[in-house]
Amino acid sequence: MLLSVKNLHVKYGNIEALHGISFDIDEGEIVTLIGANGAGKSTTLHTITRLPPPDGPRVTEGEILFKGQSILKIPAHKIVSDLHITLAPEGRHIFGNLTVLENLTLATYARKDRDNIPKDLQRVFELFPRLEERRKQRSESLSGGEQQMLAVGRAFMSGGRILLLDEPSMGLAPLLMYEKFRTLKRLNQEEGITILLVEQNARIALQFAHRGYVLDTGEIVAQGSSAQLTNDPDVKKAYLGG
Amino acid sequence: MEILVQNIFNALQWGSFYALIALGYTLVYGVLLLINFAHGDIFMVGAYIAFFLTTFFLGEYGVIAPGSLAGVTILMLAVPLTMILTSMVGVTLERVAYRPLRDKGAHRLYVVITALMCGLILENGNLALLGASRKKFPELLEKTVWTFGNVSVTNLKVMVIFAALLVFLFLQFVVTRTKTGMAMRAISYDKFAIPLMGIPINNIIVFTFILGSGFAGLAGLLFAMSYPILEPYMGALIGWKAFIAAVVGGIGDIRGAFLGGFLLAFVEIGVVAVFPSTLRDLMAFSVLLIILWWKPTGLFGIAKTTKI
Numbered sequence: 001m002l003l004s005v006k007n008l009h010v011k012y013g014n015i016e017a018l019h020g021i022s023f024d025i026d027e028g029e030i031v032t033l034i035g036a037n038g039a040g041k042s043t044t045l046h047t048i049t050r051l052p053p054p055d056g057p058r059v060t061e062g063e064i065l066f067k068g069q070s071i072l073k074i075p076a077h078k079i080v081s082d083l084h085i086t087l088a089p090e091g092r093h094i095f096g097n098l099t100v101l102e103n104l105t106l107a108t109y110a111r112k113d114r115d116n117i118p119k120d121l122q123r124v125f126e127l128f129p130r131l132e133e134r135r136k137q138r139s140e141s142l143s144g145g146e147q148q149m150l151a152v153g154r155a156f157m158s159g160g161r162i163l164l165l166d167e168p169s170m171g172l173a174p175l176l177m178y179e180k181f182r183t184l185k186r187l188n189q190e191e192g193i194t195i196l197l198v199e200q201n202a203r204i205a206l207q208f209a210h211r212g213y214v215l216d217t218g219e220i221v222a223q224g225s226s227a228q229l230t231n232d233p234d235v236k237k238a239y240l241g242g
Numbered sequence: 243m244e245i246l247v248q249n250i251f252n253a254l255q256w257g258s259f260y261a262l263i264a265l266g267y268t269l270v271y272g273v274l275l276l277i278n279f280a281h282g283d284i285f286m287v288g289a290y291i292a293f294f295l296t297t298f299f300l301g302e303y304g305v306i307a308p309g310s311l312a313g314v315t316i317l318m319l320a321v322p323l324t325m326i327l328t329s330m331v332g333v334t335l336e337r338v339a340y341r342p343l344r345d346k347g348a349h350r351l352y353v354v355i356t357a358l359m360c361g362l363i364l365e366n367g368n369l370a371l372l373g374a375s376r377k378k379f380p381e382l383l384e385k386t387v388w389t390f391g392n393v394s395v396t397n398l399k400v401m402v403i404f405a406a407l408l409v410f411l412f413l414q415f416v417v418t419r420t421k422t423g424m425a426m427r428a429i430s431y432d433k434f435a436i437p438l439m440g441i442p443i444n445n446i447i448v449f450t451f452i453l454g455s456g457f458a459g460l461a462g463l464l465f466a467m468s469y470p471i472l473e474p475y476m477g478a479l480i481g482w483k484a485f486i487a488a489v490v491g492g493i494g495d496i497r498g499a500f501l502g503g504f505l506l507a508f509v510e511i512g513v514v515a516v517f518p519s520t521l522r523d524l525m526a527f528s529v530l531l532i533i534l535w536w537k538p539t540g541l542f543g544i545a546k547t548t549k550i
Contacts, residue, residue, distance in 0.1 A: 052345075053346075053347070054347030061443055075437075077438075077440050080439065080440035089434070095427070095431050097428070098427060106424045107439045109425060110439070111440070139324045157515070161442075
């Protein structure tokens with residue numbers, strides 16, 4: 001397994017947000033975590049990326065293993081630079097005061113494979129031509145959809161091989177949303193990037209992912225292939241609108 | 243005419259001191275949105291560090307034979323060493339005073355108050371350690387005066403102005419052209435996403451304090467050479483003035499701090515040229531007040547967007 005989460009208990013302050021969840025992801029897979037608001041989806045991603053205090057969650061029990069090794073003691077920036085696990089966070093969090101190109105360049109800050117950077121930048125511009133057109137613009141002047149592209153492009157530029165996506169469909173019109181998922185699929189198929197997708201929109205998530213887990217108030221209540229979950233009567237009822 | 247040129251040179255020299263200190267305020271603000279009120283006192287500590295280094299090299303403590311090093315050599319040694327040691331003072335403040343609060347998620351207000359207290363601790367720590375007597379900074383360079391008509395310029399004055407200009411160009415380059423500079427600008431906009439780019443956030447913050455405090459140390463050394471009387475409160479007023487200069491220029495912006503420093507000096511010297519010198523600060527700050535009233539974000543400030 002590339003990434004395994006085992007019996008993970010996580011607290012924010014004194015409140016336990018995850019009550020012992022377990023799941024895993026194999027290389028090249030697209031796995032989705034679906035669930036309602038407050039189910040613990042973002043918490044799971046923030047725990048994997050080891051976000052530091054005061055924002056970061058605290059692991060009280062359990063393990064996160066990357067290729068069999070615990071990552072709980074690794075600082076956040078090394079999760080990206082050494083393990084190549086990268087997060088495109090909810091709400092995008094692009095650096096609005098930098099240009100598009102500066103955002104993409106800054107993401108390469110800790111990369112050791114300097115020679116691959118120009119090629120990867122070409123790739124980002126090929127996947128998202130809008131970003132190339134606007135590369136000199138301050139990124140806060142981009143539309144919401146373009147900022148989403150930049151957030152994904154940035155994650156790719158940071159050398160990420162495991163891409164954690166937090167609500168990528170949020171705030172996107174349906175047409176843009178499908179376009180975005182098509183691009184993400186290309187990243188998976190053509191670049192071999194493993195994807196862990198967190199989504200409220202279970203319908204599109206299950207169309208896109210190979211496998212999925214259903215998270216409900218800090219616990220995993222169902223799991224299986226996308227087809228199994230789509231046909232599961234409980235999942236259907238709770239997350240797919242009957 | 244000659245008086246005018248003379249005054250311009252004086253203003254350029256004072257502006258250089260303000261600018262060198264203002265750059266440190268603006269750097270730290272640009273990254274952490276923190277007004278590092280201890281910065282003026284770091285300048286003072288820099289002057290004292292320079293004092294002890296130069297007197298050491300002059301042989302006053304018996305380690306080095308007196309007169310064995312030329313004044314220029316001592317200056318060449320004192321510049322980098324003062325900058326390094328002063329930057330260590332700045333980094334120490336960040337480590338022991340600011341970072342613990344930041345890690346606990348304290349509101350910026352508390353960090354600013356902490357900075358104020360750190361400044362007072364530096365002032366009074368100095369007082370306790372060295373006593374209230376003033377120190378006389380030794381003369382390192384033979385004073386060369388270039389005279390053009392009635393205008394005279396010293397080599398020291400030219401050196402101060404060049405130093406400020408070089409520091410400005412260096413910082414402007416670092417901030418706008420390097421990845422570290424990008425990271426510095428990005429932190430103030432969105433701290434959350436910095437580690438997601440593989441960037442060790444505390445390293446960038448420490449680097450910022452190294453730059454700001456190092457150049458405050460340089461300013462301390464040059465100031466002590468120009469006005470060779472040192473006392474523990476020497477950083478207080480000049481620190482406040484440099485801070486105001488940074489705000490008027492648009493705090494967070496390198497160009498703003500540089501320009502703000504010179505603007506303040508020109509207004510001050512301009513006032514003194516026309517009015518009694520007791521009116522200097524009153525009138526100078528009134529002018530700055532009017533500038534802020536007209537442009538509250540400062541000359542280079544853009545409301546809540548690019549900072550640094």
